[in-house]
Amino acid sequence: MAEKSITGHRNAVDRVLAAQGFALDLPGLGRVHLPRPEQLAYYGALGALAAAEIIEWPVAVVLATGHWLVQNQHNRVAHQIGEALEDA
Template sequence: MAEKSRTGHQNAVDRVLAAQGFAVDLPVIGRVRIPRPEHLAYYGALGVLAAAEIIEWPVALVLATGHWLIEDQHNRIAHEIGEALEEA
């Protein structure tokens, strides 16, 4: 029974995380998570702004890092919600 609960738990967590994007297996690098299209657009826009020298590269890096950290926190919260739903 514990194994069935563990499998169900993992399925719930996987479903919650799958809603946040997808991953690709690359030969040398391994599994790389690809952000959702709106996040890719954000990172791309920062790159274009920095390349056009509208904003400085360090500012673009700080903004991208902050965005990534917020997204990572959101993924952790989604993981915890999945665990809580499985336990209920």
Template sequence: MAEKSPTSHRNAVDRVLAAQGFAVDLPVVGRVRIPRPEQLAYYGALGALAAAEIIEWPVAVALGAGHWLVQNQHNRVAHEIGEALEDA
């Protein structure tokens, strides 16, 4: 089996993370990351449930924030795996 260089592992992790979304540059705000479509659907559904008063706004905000934190942790773990593979 051919040995892979450490940079190829890091490049693979970077490509996976880049495929999870994209960012746009807004004039006043700056660079804004746009979530993947399924994440947008999740946030939209939370907003719709809160607007229809099926759930309370604070609950929707807490669920959205928790979802965002989990996604952020997932990205951090992927970077750490790439660094560990680089060191191996």
């Protein structure tokens, strides 16, 4: 019964992480992972603001990097929760 619970927790974590984005198979590039549409909109808005010279390019890059790091940390926390549930 405990093994079934561990598998269930692992599957739940995998589903949460899979919902963080999607992937496209592009010719010549292979499988490309893309963030969720609202995250793409965020990056696009930063690019548009920088292109319109409303914000400087280095500021846009720092903001985009910070956003990516926060998302990466979220994924790491999800993995740690899954591992903790497996050990319980």
